Amino acid sequence: MTTLTTPRINVARPGSAKRGAPQARPRQSRPAWLFLAPFAIVYLVFLIGPTLYMLVASLFNTSLVKSGFGSFAGLANYGEMLTRPDFWAAMWHTVQFTLYTTPPLVILGFVMAVLTNRVGRGQWFFRLAFFVPFILPSASIALIWQFIFTPNTGLLNGLQALLGLAPTAVLANPAWAMVGVAAATVWWTIGFNFILYLAALQDIPRELYEAAAVDGASPWQQIRFITIPLLGRTTTLVVLLQIIASLKIFDQVYLMTSGGPGQSTQVALTFIANTAFTSDRVGAASAASVLLFIVILLIAAARELFTRAQDRKA
Amino acid sequence: MATLQTTRNNRFITAAASGPVRSKAQQAKDARGFRIASAIVLGLLALLWLLPTLWAIKTSLSSNATASLGAPAILADTQLTNHSYSVLLGSGDLWNWYLASAITSSLTVILTVVFASMAAYPLSRMQFRGRTVVFLLVVAGIMVPTQVLVVPVFRELAAMGLLNTYWSVILPQVPAVVAVFIFKQFFDGIPRELEEAARVDGASYWRVYWSVIMPLSRPVVSAVGILTFVTVWNNLILPLFTLSNPKLMTIPVGLATVQGSYGQRLADIQASAILGALPLVIIYFFLQRRIVEGVAGTGLKG
Structure with a gap:
């Protein structure tokens, strides 16, 4: 579940891009388009094309085995999706996953970064411990955590036995499976938030803390009244990116539970993949994709608006 | 940035700590105590975070038979073997x-x-x-x-x-x-x-x-x-x-x-997880700074 998105770069400022550029010279159009052509072609074929295909296929009874779009279905696919309980269940599980992962990822990421910054020494070690899992393949993470969650013989149940607790079969229990997926995800991706917070912390001028210390503020008050407010921007960013990433969760669920036990961890993307590849209903899967697409775009747009509002205030 | 404004005017201190101003010595003691507490919490978190990887490595160095006996057996196993690695790489x-x-x-x-x-x-x-x-x-x-x-x-x-x-x-x-x-x-x-x-x-x-x-x-x-x-x-x-x-x-x-x-070749499974991740860990060791800066500056998340 890794694609590049851009949190920090200020996108879309055609106005500022024009500044300082030479006056419009029509002679530049040809070379400009030659430079753009290679990227434009892959962009059209693998981004715009599939998006349009998805929109069109969502209106047809498209199947994998037959070429073309199949018979016209109008809005039937959408109607079907919006009334299917398993579609809503998948959406709800996606929300559930977001609710389970976002608070620990934000709070722990913040705590780790603040403490690492305070302690000062051995930053390389904490980066190794907290950050490295983030760049490893989800498949490795899933194998490691499935093994930890192995019923009875796994590390978790071993620890529970040591503490005199009854063993929890995390991934085999519908009530716990999503918690297990969320725990692995928190372990895997905390490094991203840790690094973003650490970078933001290093931008806070030391003098602020020194001045506060002179005025008698305790370390805790310094964190409460300087660090937390000044990291507000990073927190907003981290939360919104986390929500967008959670809506697109696929790897961990596919690898650790395949949506089970039962349907208890079926999320939006595994549901879409099943509908298309297992049930061979590309049209219906496309309709579900469009709905998910819209939700993600709305949140991404909210993020854009929010960043710009903050930029204007700053 | 209203909060920044407040801190600049130093009003927040009076708002926050209206108690008696603490002595310099007390403050230094507080700061040191806080740093020690921070180090302990951070150390525990780091251990917790390293544990899954260390566990996978430990398991991968046992035989498949030992690995299937469960956590206590893996922990107690002192006869390390690179059997899984040689099988996978072979x-x-x-x-x-x-x-x-x-x-x-x-x-x-x-x-x-x-x-x-x-x-x-x-x-x-x-x-x-x-x-x-x-x-x-x-x-x-x-x-x-x-x-x-x-x-x-x-x-x-x-x-x-x-x-x-x-x-x-x-x-x-x-x-x-x-x-x-x-x-x-x-x-x-x-x-x-x-x-x-x-x-x-x-x-x-x-x-x-x-x-x-x-x-x-x-x-x-x-x-x-x-x-x-x-x-x-x-x-x-x-x-x-x-x-x-x-x-x-x-x-x-x-x-x-x-x-x-x-299937039940649990040590082999853990070894394959380690081997699959290894190239990126090696890359991380060589390009640490660039990777961290790249992630912080552009955001790699999906």
């Missing part, structure tokens, strides 16, 4: 997966760096018809969740006859719109004098891009290169559906089959 599959991941990641990096930097150059330097439209398309592209497009991309690749080829993994990942932004932003910061001198001397746009701009852009080339490499190496959803031939599978897809095909 069979062909893992090397095929490494090869597939190395080829697809490297080719995607090259194509992304070249195509994205070429596209960024006119966006940074030239006025041309359709510029605004291009800009809007690029902005729109950045918000598109590519995972959601996996079904249509699969159909498209099938129609092109590219399923079960490395190209099915490479081509859909080349249009990483964010790379265009990173390059454009960097190019915007390069002074124009250099290239204008070259232009006056009759150099073509291509020559300016290739011999003036690109040599100055090494830092951003490596940032985009590394982030693209890691993204492509770790991508599961795309190759999962486009590669079904075990000889062509990339590391994530290959690892996804391990749980089913190795």
Whole structure:
């Protein structure tokens, strides 16, 4: 579940891009388009094309085995999706996953970064411990955590036995499976938030803390009244990116539970993949994709608006 | 930034700590105590975070028989063996997966760096018809969740006859719109004098891009290169559906089959998880700073 998105770069400022550029010279159009052509072609074929295909296929009874779009279905696919309980269940599980992962990822990421910054020494070690899992393949993470969650013989149940607790079969229990997926995800991706917070912390001028210390503020008050407010921007960013990433969760669920036990961890993307590849209903899967697409775009747009509002205030 | 304003006026202290002003000595003691407490909490968190990996490594160094006995047996096992590693490295599959991941990641990096930097150059330097439209398309592209497009991309690749080829993994990942932004932003910061001198001397746009701009852009080339490499190496959803031939599978897809095909060979399974992650850990050790800066500066998250 890794694609590049851009949190920090200020996108879309055609106005500022024009500044300082030479006056419009029509002679530049040809070379400009030659430079753009290679990227434009892959962009059209693998981004715009599939998006349009998805929109069109969502209106047809498209199947994998037959070429073309199949018979016209109008809005039937959408109607079907919006009334299917398993579609809503998948959406709800996606929300559930977001609710389970976002608070620990934000709070722990913040705590780790603040403490690492305070302690000062051995930053390389904490980066190794907290950050490295983030760049490893989800498949490795899933194998490691499935093994930890192995019923009875796994590390978790071993620890529970040591503490005199009854063993929890995390991934085999519908009530716990999503918690297990969320725990692995928190372990895997905390490094991203840790690094973003650490970078933001290093931008806070030391003098602020020194001045506060002179005025008698305790370390805790310094964190409460300087660090937390000044990291507000990073927190907003981290939360919104986390929500967008959670809506697109696929790897961990596919690898650790395949949506089970039962349907208890079926999320939006595994549901879409099943509908298309297992049930061979590309049209219906496309309709579900469009709905998910819209939700993600709305949140991404909210993020854009929010960043710009903050930029204007700053 | 209302909060910043408050701190600047130092009003927050009076608001927050209206108690008696503490002595210098007391303060120093507080600060030291806080630092020690921080170090302890942080140390525990770091241990907790290292535990899963250490456990996987420990298990991978036991025999499959010991590993299946459970956690206490694995912990007590002192007869370390590299049996799992020699089995995995001795069979062909893992090397095929490494090869597939190395080829697809490297080719995607090259194509992304070249195509994205070429596209960024006119966006940074030239006025041309359709510029605004291009800009809007690029902005729109950045918000598109590519995972959601996996079904249509699969159909498209099938129609092109590219399923079960490395190209099915490479081509859909080349249009990483964010790379265009990173390059454009960097190019915007390069002074124009250099290239204008070259232009006056009759150099073509291509020559300016290739011999003036690109040599100055090494830092951003490596940032985009590394982030693209890691993204492509770790991508599961795309190759999962486009590669079904075990000889062509990339590391994530290959690892996804391990749980089913190795069955009770638990030590082998953990060893394969370690071996699958190892190349990225090695890359991290060599390029630590660049990777961390790249993630903090551009954000690699999906």
